[in-house]
Amino acid sequence: MRxxxxxxxxxxxxxxxxxxxxxxxxxxxxxxxxxxxxxxxEDTLWLAGYADRTHxxxxxxxxLWVKALVLEDSLGHRGVLIASDLIGYPRAISDTIRNRLxxxxxxxxxxVLLNSSHTHTGPAIRGRWNYIYHLHPVHVQAIDRYTDAxxxxxxxxxxxxxxxxxxxxxxxGNGVVRFQVxxxxxxxxxxxxxxAELAGxxxxxxPVLEVRSPGGAxxxxxxxxxxxxxxxxxxxxxxxxxxxxxxxxxxxxxxATALFFQGCAGDQNPLPRRSVxxxxxxxxxxxxxxxxxxxxxxxxxxxxxxxxxREIPLALDPAPSKAELKRFLAKAEGWQKDWAARMxxxxxxxxxxxxxxxxxxxxxxLGDQLLVAxxxxxxxxxxxxxxxxxxxxxxxxxxxNDVMAxxxxxxxxxxxxYEGATSQMVxxxxxxxxxxxxxxxxxxxxxxxxxxxxxxxxxGVMETAx
Numbered sequence: 001m002r003x004x005x006x007x008x009x010x011x012x013x014x015x016x017x018x019x020x021x022x023x024x025x026x027x028x029x030x031x032x033x034x035x036x037x038x039x040x041x042e043d044t045l046w047l048a049g050y051a052d053r054t055h056x057x058x059x060x061x062x063x064l065w066v067k068a069l070v071l072e073d074s075l076g077h078r079g080v081l082i083a084s085d086l087i088g089y090p091r092a093i094s095d096t097i098r099n100r101l102x103x104x105x106x107x108x109x110x111x112v113l114l115n116s117s118h119t120h121t122g123p124a125i126r127g128r129w130n131y132i133y134h135l136h137p138v139h140v141q142a143i144d145r146y147t148d149a150x151x152x153x154x155x156x157x158x159x160x161x162x163x164x165x166x167x168x169x170x171x172x173g174n175g176v177v178r179f180q181v182x183x184x185x186x187x188x189x190x191x192x193x194x195x196a197e198l199a200g201x202x203x204x205x206x207p208v209l210e211v212r213s214p215g216g217a218x219x220x221x222x223x224x225x226x227x228x229x230x231x232x233x234x235x236x237x238x239x240x241x242x243x244x245x246x247x248x249x250x251x252x253x254x255x256a257t258a259l260f261f262q263g264c265a266g267d268q269n270p271l272p273r274r275s276v277x278x279x280x281x282x283x284x285x286x287x288x289x290x291x292x293x294x295x296x297x298x299x300x301x302x303x304x305x306x307x308x309x310r311e312i313p314l315a316l317d318p319a320p321s322k323a324e325l326k327r328f329l330a331k332a333e334g335w336q337k338d339w340a341a342r343m344x345x346x347x348x349x350x351x352x353x354x355x356x357x358x359x360x361x362x363x364x365x366l367g368d369q370l371l372v373a374x375x376x377x378x379x380x381x382x383x384x385x386x387x388x389x390x391x392x393x394x395x396x397x398x399x400x401n402d403v404m405a406x407x408x409x410x411x412x413x414x415x416x417x418y419e420g421a422t423s424q425m426v427x428x429x430x431x432x433x434x435x436x437x438x439x440x441x442x443x444x445x446x447x448x449x450x451x452x453x454x455x456x457x458x459x460g461v462m463e464t465a466x
Contacts, residue, residue: 028074030169033068040063045143047122048123049120050233053235059235061121061238062237066154068081077306078162080161082112086116089402091404092126093150094401110309115397116399117240117260125150132338169214170211172210172301172367174392175293176205177289178204180270185200202380203226207396208221218294223260223286224262230270231270246258247283248283249290265377266378266407267412306452307363308448308449312444313359314356314434314440316355354430357429359407365454370393372397373398375399375404376398376402376406379409389456408437410437
């Protein structure tokens with residue numbers, strides 16, 4: 001009997017400790033830290049994003065930044081959101097940064113979300129797309145120096161955000177703004193026909209994550225939109241419309257840091273475009289959409305953070321043969337001709353062409369807020385499908401952790417065109433994605449969502465290729 005009573009007492013003590021721990025953890029709530037570092041180039045550097053540029057940058061329109069927001073839940077689980085005024089992080093740079101964060105701060109890849117705004121008036125960094133610029137060795141050396149310093153700054157700013165952890169309340173909501181246009185289905189409108197009817201698909205959501213102190217002071221705003229950072233094509237450094245949106249929000253809320261996260265903008269362009277006043281206008285429109293969300297009821301998120309990450313093999317179609325490349329070379333021009341020449345040179349040297357690529361997929365759950373982050377330049381179909389499956393409140397980012405190519409949906413791949421076919425040349429890939437690209441990505445999203453405790457809201461979702 002004494003043994004039974006002791007066992008019961010011990011069990012009750014363990015149960016009491018577990019309940020008490022859960023109560024204390026729940027009362028603890030969220031903590032957040034935020035920091036920023038300027039990354040505007042000081043050296044003479046080439047701009048990234050347009051193949052027809054002929055010289056390096058000539059000045060600065062707006063400063064460029066990397067910003068980090070660290071979130072910690074009631075059990076001490078930490079996630080880092082990194083926003084960047086850059087065209088994108090290629091795999092080699094992203095891997096270096098995330099490996100350094102793992103060594104220094106014990107942050108796994110699931111815990112680090114490395115996003116870029118895809119501004120086309122930011123600096124070129126080390127990456128395969130620099131092939132299109134015909135850079136002089138002096139410019140290549142400058143890019144290498146800048147990239148090394150950039151990696152250091154990203155690691156440093158994450159450390160500063162970790163040191164800034166303080167209690168906060170986390171809320172989420174969705175706004176809307178409508179200056180994006182599907183560039184594939186409105187090609188005849190460019191540069192612009194204001195009387196024309198615009199064709200989709202589009203997705204105009206503005207996801208907003210509000211971070212406030214318990215006393216109500218606004219500490220940070222993380223927000224997004226799915227639209228290329230291509231209002232401007234000048235030779236001056238600028239964050240384009242995302243940069244102007246962050247400036248507007250930080251002017252209206254000087255105590256807060258604003259962080260922009262790019263969505264599935266692969267086939268979405270601002271229209272009209274090509275002027276600084278338009279970039280300011282779109283930035284202000286986006287900022288007003290965020291401010292409207294803050295003035296309406298937001299969902300308060302429980303202090304639960306679950307994160308999952310995977311790199312899945314995306315298959316590429318077989319590389320063209322030497323004969324096919326020679327025929328293509330005879331009629332190609334510009335960067336397409338350069339691509340064919342590089343591919344032919346590699347084949348003749350006996351190089352083995354890649355048949356697949358390790359594609360990053362990341363899913364977070366913050367309370368009941370699901371966040372899905374995809375690599376590359378995914379077209380808007382991915383955001384539409386993910387929101388259909390998991391609910392319209394879901395946040396969907398692209399350009400995260402690795403920007404290796406455009407990511408077409410099954411529809412866009414079938415249709416071809418730049419996003420479905422020829423853009424692979426810009427990224428120095430030997431051919432297009434296989435037809436099951438969308439099935440593979442959506443299957444990974446569904447599996448990772450299950451890992452973080454999220455379930456589809458629709459029936460009959462197929463998870464693997466037929």
